[in-house]
Amino acid sequence: MSPRPAQAAAPGEPLLAARDLQTHFELRRWGFLRTGSVRAVDGVDLTLDAGEAAAVVGESGCGKSSLARTLLGLHRPTGGEARFEGQPLARLRGAALKAYRARVGYVQQDPYGALPPFMDVRRALEEPLIVHGVAPRAERERRIEAALEEVGLAPAGEVWGKYPHQLSGGQQQRVVIARALILRPRMILADEPVSMLDASVRVEILELLRRIQREHRLALLYITHDLSTVRHYTDRVLVMYGGRIVEQAPVEALLERPQHPYAEALLAALADPDPANARRERPVPGGEPPSLAAPPPGCRFHPRCPYAMAGTCDVYDPPALGVGEGHTAACWLRA
């Protein structure tokens, strides 16, 4: 597999850029009465350069998957804009949308659910190629073999005819990664790719993603709720809270000098010797995650923030403020 030459995007322009991106889900009663909306993605600004690996970290329900799906074009954004290679995603239709789908690979959380149970590995990997008209069959088989080798499932003949339930979780996820790579994308969106795998194979899979990302100079958006897995595998971290990005920083800067109280709390939980606190389901800082249907006014973190300033934090929404080289935080403390 050879990386495609960068197209369209002007030099210096990021591969992916989102500005004030919003995806709101309407809540309806009886299928037509509007009763409100869930603001799963609510004003996200982010950029991702070609060949860059970034992590999106946030607790469960903060809108990470919704963000990924919006960037994949599976949800239509209800506001704002996302551009890929300079093209606004919302305006892609027909052939252009299909071409975009070939340029973005998707790795899901649950590898077993991500593979059709009635297709063997060969067939599952052949599907994207058929959809995109890759012919002849021999060419498809060559690419399937190459992709399987790439993800460490060599010799390909061994897994070729197997069904998902005959593979281990790690192997399944490798097949999913192979499928995400088979159309030679420019960007991979990996939505919690290891959270459902055994602890023993998580590192392997993360290392595999990182290696592939580097070798092919792919952009990687690695979505996780677990800050402990970002250090060696990404270049930059975006901290997401309540449908927004509250802090962005190079990985080292974030881990050493977090600027947003939420990021600080996440890190503190990491340092906590009690492993139960590093577990996923427990909200890391005390208190409830914010409701996305009725987010708190002002700073969304203020009900849980130990530094919250009455009269400011619960009234005014903090903008993203520069706090260092490539480092921003949305917190009034940094003003």
Added chain:
Amino acid sequence: MSPWREGIARLRRYPSAVAGLAIIAALIATAVYTVIAIPYPQAQELWRGGERWQELPVNAGPVWADRLLGGDAPRTLTASSAAAETVEEAAYDGVRLNRTVLAVDYPYTEFPSEVTLFLEADFEQRRPFVRMRWRTPDGEVIPLGARRVGEQGRVSISQDRGLESRLGRAPQVGLFAEPGPAGTEERPEARPGRYELILETVHFERTSQLAAELVVYGQVHGLLGTDHERRDLAVALLWGTPVALAFGLLAAVGTTVTTLVIAAAGVWYGGWVDALIQRLTEINMILPLLPILVMVGTLYSTSIWLMLGVVVVLGIFSAGIKMYRAMLLPLREAGYIEAARAYGASNPRIILRYMVPRILPVLLPTFVTLIPTYVFLEASLAVLGLGDPVLPTWGKVLHDAQAQSALYHGHYYWVLEPAALLMLTGLGFAMLGFALDRVFNPRLRSV
């Protein structure tokens, strides 16, 4: 191993599945044999009836059934002039007197059902004249009258009223009875032996010819018996097999596949598409299938293909849609479908390649058990008089039997044979279907 092959392998452990498969295989083999041995146009032709059946008895039961019950009912015996010797006794002035003896060796103690003489004359202008006499094994000679013979002649000896009054009983009884005054025995018995029909023909032309064939009709015939039009039921029962299987299979495939695809489309597109499909289904569910079929059959045509079309069309928005919908609904959220969207699979591809195959294994048992219900539907229509106008089917045999009051007249075979085939079909598919249900529906497997 694919889930399908695994399922088939597991199926072998169910004896009922093996038995069901054996029955279905036998039916299919019969169907294939029939279609090859009696091609479709020939089957239609045969079932139209007429002359080709004239040497078969009316309403004869199957031979084996009679023998099984310890009976000795006579089979049909024939004697043809082609095999007999014709002696020219005298000739003068272009007029010839010929004598032919048609002999039958009658081994039975029961009487034949009919006796008929078929004649065929070949002449220029003047028809030959024939005098007929009957000679019993005891040497008694009974005159059967005389007549001129046209190109085709048929002498229904057993229908001869004059002869009947002379003999004092039905001719087919009187001609074969033990000698003695009529009506003395409780239950008369036939006298086995050699019976002869003596034909004395007067030809008025030098070249005129007469061919004769004596048919002494039995009371039993062949493997499956005959109907009121002398037609061999084997034709209808054999041809009923491919018709029944084709109708059942096509109707089941037609309704299942269309219903499944429509249900999947409704689930996938959601919104008004789904709502429309739901409403159509609800309307269709209260439409009664059988009365509509009767109406179409009565007002338009009873062609089996038209009926098939109506069954499939009315079956599309059937109650099955609700069931499939419930099974398909969770797939909307399935990760592999989201992945398929993400790599650009089109909506039709998602419906046909990702949704439908997922529930096919669950559907297979329902599908298999659906086949015989359509076979029964076709039979029911035929019994109601809405059978295909030309094709012989099991249902039409039942219809004829009912119309001729077969059971009242004791022709049980006429009803039992098609009924047994229908039941066998139902049994075969049901046994396979139940076993498939256990293999492919995990909820039942542990039971």
